[in-house]
Amino acid sequence: MTTVRLGIIGVGSMGAFHLRNLLDKKVQRVTVTAVCDIDPAKLAAYPDCAHFTDSAALIRAGVVDAVLVVTPHYAHTTIGIDALQNGLHVLVEKPISVHVADAQKLIAAHTSPTQVFAAMFNQRTDPHYAKVRALIQQGELGELRRVNWLITNWFRTQAYYNSSAWRATWGGEGGGVLLNQCPHNLDLLQWLCGMPAKVRAHCFFGKYHAIEVEDDVTAYLEYANGATGLFVTTTGETPGTNRLEITGDRGKVVVENGTITFHRTVASVKNFCMSDPSLFGTPEVWQVQIPAHDSGGQHVEILQNFVNAILDGTPLVAPAEEGIHSVTLANAMLYSAFTDRTVTLPLDAAAYARKLQELIATSTLTKAAAPKAAADLAGSFNKA
Ligand SMILES: NC(=O)c1ccc[n+]([C@@H]2O[C@H](COP(=O)([O-])OP(=O)(O)OC[C@H]3O[C@@H](n4cnc5c(N)ncnc54)[C@H](O)[C@@H]3O)[C@@H](O)[C@H]2O)c1
Numbered sequence: 381m382t383t384v385r386l387g388i389i390g391v392g393s394m395g396a397f398h399l400r401n402l403l404d405k406k407v408q409r410v411t412v413t414a415v416c417d418i419d420p421a422k423l424a425a426y427p428d429c430a431h432f433t434d435s436a437a438l439i440r441a442g443v444v445d446a447v448l449v450v451t452p453h454y455a456h457t458t459i460g461i462d463a464l465q466n467g468l469h470v471l472v473e474k475p476i477s478v479h480v481a482d483a484q485k486l487i488a489a490h491t492s493p494t495q496v497f498a499a500m501f502n503q504r505t506d507p508h509y510a511k512v513r514a515l516i517q518q519g520e521l522g523e524l525r526r527v528n529w530l531i532t533n534w535f536r537t538q539a540y541y542n543s544s545a546w547r548a549t550w551g552g553e554g555g556g557v558l559l560n561q562c563p564h565n566l567d568l569l570q571w572l573c574g575m576p577a578k579v580r581a582h583c584f585f586g587k588y589h590a591i592e593v594e595d596d597v598t599a600y601l602e603y604a605n606g607a608t609g610l611f612v613t614t615t616g617e618t619p620g621t622n623r624l625e626i627t628g629d630r631g632k633v634v635v636e637n638g639t640i641t642f643h644r645t646v647a648s649v650k651n652f653c654m655s656d657p658s659l660f661g662t663p664e665v666w667q668v669q670i671p672a673h674d675s676g677g678q679h680v681e682i683l684q685n686f687v688n689a690i691l692d693g694t695p696l697v698a699p700a701e702e703g704i705h706s707v708t709l710a711n712a713m714l715y716s717a718f719t720d721r722t723v724t725l726p727l728d729a730a731a732y733a734r735k736l737q738e739l740i741a742t743s744t745l746t747k748a749a750a751p752k753a754a755a756d757l758a759g760s761f762n763k764a
Pocket residue numbers: 389390391392393394395416417418419422433434435450451452453455473474475500502544560752753756
């Protein structure tokens with residue numbers, strides 16, 4: 381194979397965005413040969429490829445080698461499993477699934493080592509986060525002590541939530557800011573700092589919008605080594621902030637406003653603390669500006685990486701299996717808020733799925749899932 385035949389499933393706002401990048405030839409060695417959407421009106425704009433209104437038919441038509449799944453969230457799991465079980469390479473939008481039990485089912489369907497299974501965590505291509513990751517992995521920051529991420533610049537209007545029936549409902553989206561906007565940040569958080577051992581969160585549901593899901597979250601994290609963290613997010617605040625601060629035994633790194641500043645202590649803080657004779661001294665700090673420009677290749681880079689992985693065996697920037705961590709963090713924060721307790725990881729996936737089913741069953745906002753979405757929903761819980 382020299383060119384990947386790609387099918388796009390879900391041609392709403394993000395599917396159309398990916399299609400523009402692909403049709404403008406921003407990604408090499410790939411041709412879009414099929415598009416699929418349950419709304420046939422969305423397909424007319426793409427006359428040069430095969431049209432489907434049923435993902436199962438596209439997956440079995442023999443016209444694609446790979447699919448990009450850009451549907452509402454519950455269908456990521458059902459369509460992803462169907463595509464993987466039918467031998468296709470799969471690139472799935474974030475979140476890989478709505479809940480951990482679903483993510484486990486999806487990951488279990490990836491059984492062939494020759495099959496490429498990736499997730500659209502485009503923010504991993506941002507050089508700021510890649511540089512901080514390298515800094516942590518090289519031991520420059522020393523052992524993790526604290527991570528604070530204030531990510532409140534995800535402001536969304538009520539019109540945004542009203543724009544599609546599935547948005548901001550337990551049955552359609554499966555959550556709010558944690559399931560739609562923050563999968564990126566939660567993925568980066570675990571990519572940089574690993575997974576916490578415990579999560580305690582406070583979530584407000586429909587605090588700033590007429591929605592039933594969370595739009596304001598404050599979460600406390602605790603890591604196995606005793607490091608702690610704070611993750612704060614909302615879609616209801618503007619002007620918002622995006623400030624990531626990670627402190628280790630050798631200083632503090634801050635990512636904000638497109639810059640990375642490393643406040644580097646010349647000595648280990650732990651050693652200084654235990655050996656310095658002064659009462660109020662602090663170790664000398666060197667301030668280092670770490671160069672990182674622009675925001676990286678983002679969606680195009682993830683798409684090109686997916687194609688290169690299929691054709692050349694290039695390692696993935698974001699293997700889909702790693703997507704279970706951001707799902708776990710989002711679920712754990714919500715479960716902590718629902719139960720008013722600290723959640724110890726690993727999360728009880730079945731208990732969370734039951735809670736989600738209960739929320740769907742008692743939802744007063746029946747912004748009516750389309751029949752197909754109802755099938756995806758049923759598929760999501762039938763083995764959970
Ligand atoms: N990576 C990013 O930066 C980014 C940005 C925005 C959205 N997203 C993700 O993209 C996905 C889609 O979001 P959106 O904003 O485009 O939503 P949207 O509502 O605009 O589009 C979804 C489309 O999927 C179609 N659809 C629904 N169920 C389907 C099914 N079973 N089979 C085929 N088509 C189906 C709908 O008709 C609609 O056209 C979500 O997972 C969202 O989280 C990612």
